[in-house]
Amino acid sequence: MSTATPAPVPETVANEAVEAAGGGKDLETGKRRGKSAAGNAARAISSPWASVFAIVMALAWTTPTIGLFVTSFRQQKDIQTTGWWNAWRTGFTMDNYKQVLAGAEGQPPLTDFFVNSFVIVIPAVLLPLLLASLAAYAFAWIDFPFRNALFVAVFALQIVPLQIALLPLVTMFQNMGLGGSYWSLWLSHSAFALPLAVFLLHNFMKEIPASLLEAARVDGAGHVRIFFQVLLPLIAPALASFGIFQFLWVWNDLLVALTMLGGSPERAPLTMILNTISGTLGNRWYLLSAAAFISIALPVAVFLSLQRYFVRGLLAGGTKG
Amino acid sequence: MHVTTLAAATATGGNLGKIGTLLLGIAVFAAVFIGILLIASLFKGHLGEKIQAVAFVGPTVVLIAVGLIYPAILTIRRAFYSGKFFDLNFGTPRTRGKYVGFENFQALWTTPGLPAVFRNTLFWVILVPLLATGLGLLYAILIDRAKGEAVAKALIFLPMAISMVGATLIWKFVYYFVGDPTGSQVGLINAFLTTIGMKPIDFLGNAPGNTFAMIVIMVWIQAGFAMTVLSAAIKAIPDEIIEAANMDGVKGLQMFRFITLPSIRSSVIVVLTTIAIATLKAFDIVQASSGGKLGDSVLANEFYNRSFVTQQPGLGAAIAIVIFLLVSPIIVFNVIQMRKDA
Numbered sequence: 001m002s003t004a005t006p007a008p009v010p011e012t013v014a015n016e017a018v019e020a021a022g023g024g025k026d027l028e029t030g031k032r033r034g035k036s037a038a039g040n041a042a043r044a045i046s047s048p049w050a051s052v053f054a055i056v057m058a059l060a061w062t063t064p065t066i067g068l069f070v071t072s073f074r075q076q077k078d079i080q081t082t083g084w085w086n087a088w089r090t091g092f093t094m095d096n097y098k099q100v101l102a103g104a105e106g107q108p109p110l111t112d113f114f115v116n117s118f119v120i121v122i123p124a125v126l127l128p129l130l131l132a133s134l135a136a137y138a139f140a141w142i143d144f145p146f147r148n149a150l151f152v153a154v155f156a157l158q159i160v161p162l163q164i165a166l167l168p169l170v171t172m173f174q175n176m177g178l179g180g181s182y183w184s185l186w187l188s189h190s191a192f193a194l195p196l197a198v199f200l201l202h203n204f205m206k207e208i209p210a211s212l213l214e215a216a217r218v219d220g221a222g223h224v225r226i227f228f229q230v231l232l233p234l235i236a237p238a239l240a241s242f243g244i245f246q247f248l249w250v251w252n253d254l255l256v257a258l259t260m261l262g263g264s265p266e267r268a269p270l271t272m273i274l275n276t277i278s279g280t281l282g283n284r285w286y287l288l289s290a291a292a293f294i295s296i297a298l299p300v301a302v303f304l305s306l307q308r309y310f311v312r313g314l315l316a317g318g319t320k321g
Numbered sequence: 322m323h324v325t326t327l328a329a330a331t332a333t334g335g336n337l338g339k340i341g342t343l344l345l346g347i348a349v350f351a352a353v354f355i356g357i358l359l360i361a362s363l364f365k366g367h368l369g370e371k372i373q374a375v376a377f378v379g380p381t382v383v384l385i386a387v388g389l390i391y392p393a394i395l396t397i398r399r400a401f402y403s404g405k406f407f408d409l410n411f412g413t414p415r416t417r418g419k420y421v422g423f424e425n426f427q428a429l430w431t432t433p434g435l436p437a438v439f440r441n442t443l444f445w446v447i448l449v450p451l452l453a454t455g456l457g458l459l460y461a462i463l464i465d466r467a468k469g470e471a472v473a474k475a476l477i478f479l480p481m482a483i484s485m486v487g488a489t490l491i492w493k494f495v496y497y498f499v500g501d502p503t504g505s506q507v508g509l510i511n512a513f514l515t516t517i518g519m520k521p522i523d524f525l526g527n528a529p530g531n532t533f534a535m536i537v538i539m540v541w542i543q544a545g546f547a548m549t550v551l552s553a554a555i556k557a558i559p560d561e562i563i564e565a566a567n568m569d570g571v572k573g574l575q576m577f578r579f580i581t582l583p584s585i586r587s588s589v590i591v592v593l594t595t596i597a598i599a600t601l602k603a604f605d606i607v608q609a610s611s612g613g614k615l616g617d618s619v620l621a622n623e624f625y626n627r628s629f630v631t632q633q634p635g636l637g638a639a640i641a642i643v644i645f646l647l648v649s650p651i652i653v654f655n656v657i658q659m660r661k662d663a
Contacts, residue, residue, distance in 0.1 A: 051463075053459070053463060054464055054467075057456065057477070058476045061479075061480065061544070061545075062476050063509070064491045065479070065480075065483075067495060067509055068490065068491045081505060081507075082507065083505075083508075084507070085509075112336060118343075119340065119342065119343040122343060122347065123343065126347065126350060130350065131380050131381045131384065132381060134354075134378075135378045135381035137377060138373070139378070142373060142374045144371055144375075145371075150382070154382075157389060158652065159645075159649045159652045159653070160389055161601075161602050161641070161644050161648050163621065163640075163645075164397075164642065166628070166641075167395075167396055167407050167637060167638060168391070168393075168407065171407045171408055182339075182346060186346060191384050192389070194385050194389075195389075222361075222369075222373075223361065223370075223377075224361050227358075248481075251484070252487075253484075254484070254485070254486055254604075254608065254609075258625070258629075259629055271487075274486045274609075275605075275609050278489070285494060289494070292491065295484065295486075296484070299482045299484070300482045303481070303482035304475070304479075307475070307478075311549060311553075314549060314550065315549075315553055
C-alpha cells in the first residue's frame with residue numbers, strides 16, 4: 001500500500017504492541033500496569049493543555065474526511081453556495097452516488113471501475129501470498145545449499161524502489177502481448193510484493209517450535225504435508241496481516257496502474273479514474289466527493305475490521321519497495 | 322487521458338468478462354501452486370529434500386529475478402542512452418537511442434525546472450518525517466492510558482487506509498479556493514479566513530506555498546503510522562525503569578527527556594527513516610493535485626512525467642536511479658538500527 005509502510009521494529013516492542021494495539025480488553029491490561037513513562041510525561045505537559053491539544057489534533061485529523069463525506073450527500077447548488085457545515089439546514093440527497101455509479105457528465109459508470117479494482121486486487125493478493133508462504137517455508141525449514149545467501153538477497157531487494165523496475169516491465173509486458181492486461185498488473189504487483197512477503201512470513205515461520213515439525217517428520221509426513229497441516233494453520237494470522245497490507249497497497253495504488261494500463265483505461269482501477277476526474281471535473285464536488293467515498297469505503301471497512309492483524313504486520317515488518 | 326475516450330472504451334456489460342478473466346487468473350495461479358506441491362510431494366529422501374526446496378523457492382526467485390532484478394538492470398543501462406523510446410532499437414536508425422555517457426545525469430541539473438524539483442523534494446523529505454513523527458509521538462503520549470484510547474488511536478490511524486489520491490481529494494476540498502470575489506468560500510480554511518476578515522488563499526495554486534500545503538496532506542497520512550509504532554514502543558518500556566526513576570524523584574518532562582525518549586530512541590529512528598522512504602517514493606499527491614505543473618513537482622512525480630509523459634526515458638531512468646541511491650542508504654541504516662536492538 002502506498003499509504004502504509006511497515007517498519008522494522010525491535011522484536012520485544014512488536015510483541016508487546018500486538019497486545020496493546022487491539023481493543024478494549026488490552027486497555028485493561030494497560031491500566032493494571034499502572035504508571036507509565038508516557039503517562040508521566042502527559043501529566044507533566046499537564047492536564048488541560050494536554051487534553052486540549054489531543055482533542056484539537058483528533059479534530060484536525062477527522063474533520064477533512066467528514067467534510068467531504070457530508071458534501072457527498074448534498075445537492076450541487078447547496079455545495080456551491082454554502083459550506084458543508086451548513087448541511088443540517090439545507091438537507092441531504094443520495095443523487096450524487098446514484099449519478100456517479102450510473103455514469104454522469106460523460107463519465108463511464110463508476111461501478112465498472114469498482115469491478116476493475118476488485119479484479120485487480122484479488123489475484124494480486126493471492127499470488128504473492130501463495131508463492132511467498134512456500135518460499136518462506138523453505139527458507140525457514142528446509143536445508144539446501146546457499147539458503148542463507150539467497151534469503152539475504154531476497155531480503156535486501158526490499159531496497160529496490162519499484163520506480164527503477166517499472167519502465168522495462170511495461171516494455172516487457174508489451175513484448176509478451178500482455179500490455180495493458182490484468183496479467184501485467186497481477187504479476188508486477190506480485191513481483192514488487194514478494195521480498196517483503198517472504199521476509200515477513202519467514203519471521204513468523206521461524207517462531208514456530210522446531211519440535212512441532214520434528215514430531216510431524218517422525219510420523220512420516222513430508223514437507224508438503226507439514227506445510228499444509230502444521231504450518232499453514234499456525235501462520236494464518238501472519239498471512240492475514242500481509243494480506244491486508246497487500247490489499248491496501250494494491251487497492252490504493254496509482255503508479256503501477258497508470259504505467260501498466262497507460263493505453264487501456266477500460267481496465268483502470270478506482271484510484272486511476274479518481275485521479276483523472278479530479279482534473280477533468282474540476283470543481284464539480286458533488287460528483288467528486290461521491291466518487292472519492294466509493295473508492296475509500298472498501299479499504300476502510302477492511303482496515304477497521306482487521307486492524308489487529310494490520311498492526312501486527314506493521315510492527316513485525318520490513319520496508320516495502 | 323480524455324474522459325470521452327474513457328467513456329467509449331468502457332463497454333457496459335464487459336464486467337462479466339472481467340470476472341471471467343479474474344476466475345481464469347485465479348485458476349492459473351492455483352494450478353501453478355498445486356503443480357508445485359504435487360511435484361514436490363513425488364520425491365522422497367535426500368535428493369527429494371533438494372527438489373522440494375527448488376520447487377518451493379524457485380517460483381519466487383524466478384518472479385523476483387524477472388520482475389525486479391532484470392528490469393532494474395535494464396533501467397540502469399537505459400540511463401546511459403539517449404532516444405525517445407525505452408527500447409533502444411525502436412525507431413529509425415537516425416532516432417535510435419545512442420550511448421551518451423553521463424549526459425542524462427548532467428541533465429538532472431541543467432534541465433529547466435528540475436533544480437526546483439530537487440528543492441521541493443528536500444522540503445518533503447525533511448518536513449514530512451519530522452512533523453509526522455513529532456505529532457505522532459506527542460499524540461501517543463497524550464492519549465496513553467487515557468479513556469477511549471483505542472478510539473482516539475483509530476481516528477488518527479484511519480487515513481492510512483485511504484489512498485493518497487483519495488486523501489488528496491479530501492484535502493483539495495479543505496483548501497478549496499473560489500477565485501470569484503463575489504462567490505462564497507465553501508472550503509473550510511478559506512471560509513474561516515474570510516470570516517475573520519482575511520483574504521482567501523489559493524493554497525494549491527501557487528508555488529512555493531502549494532508544496533507546503535501538500536506536505537500537510539502527507540503528514541496527515543503518515544502521523545498514524547508514527548503514532549502506532551511509537552505508542553507500542555512506549556508501552557514496552559519496563560515498569561521497573563519507570564518505578565526506579567520515580568523513586569529517584571524524576572518527574573514530568575525530565576521523565577520524558579531522560580527515560581521515555583532514550584528508551585524508544587531506536588523506534589523513533591525507524592519511524593523517521595521509514596516515513597522518509599515513503600515520502601521519497603510517493604508521487605500520488607502531487608499527481609492528483611496538479612500533476613506537478615505548478616512548480617510543485619517532486620522527484621517521484623518527475624520520474625513518472627519524464628518516463629511516460631514527455632518521452633524522455635533516459636532522463637526518467639536517471640531519476641529512478643537517483644531515487645534508488647537516496648533510498649538505499651536510509652534503508653541500510655534502518656536495518657542496522659533494527660539489528661542493534663533486536
